[in-house]
Every structure is written in structure tokens, then in C-alpha cells.
């Protein structure tokens with residue numbers, strides 16, 4: 379999976395883009411967007427995205443938690 383930013387929740391604090399500049403970027407509207415290329419984020423990039431998810435003050439980022447929710451859904455949990 380790719381990280382996801384809910385732009386309705388993002389307040390443009392820039393923390394994610396500063397912490398993970400290869401994954402997030404602040405766009406011309408002052409909001410975060412995912413610039414990570416590829417379908418699956420792994421390794422140190424995933425770890426960085428997870429840290430950004432935990433640090434985001436508005437809960438706008440989904441990294442690992444989205445995977446878990448999807449896994450739960452596919453298992454019928």
C-alpha cells in the first residue's frame with residue numbers, strides 16, 4: 379500500500395514533508411501530498427511514513443494503520 383493523506387484533515391504544518399521528504403511534499407495549496415512513487419512502501423520509507431502518521435497533529439496520514447484495517451476487512455473482522 380501507499381501512504382495516504384486526508385487533505386480535509388491536513389493543516390499544512392509541514393512536519394511530514396520535513397521528516398520524510400521522499401514521501402510527502404507540501405503542494406501549492408499549502409497541504410501535504412504523497413509523492414512516493416510505487417504501489418508498496420517498505421523498509422525505511424515505511425518506517426518514516428509510520429512515524430509521520432504518529433506525529434501528524436491532525437491524524438491526516440494513514441500508513442500502517444490503513445493496511446491493518448484493510449487486512450481486518452478482508453478477513454471479515
Ligand code: SF4
Pocket residue numbers: 383387388389390391392393394395402409410433434435436437438439
Ligand atoms: S503532518 Fe499532518 S497536518 Fe502536518 S502537513 Fe503533514 S499531513 Fe498535514
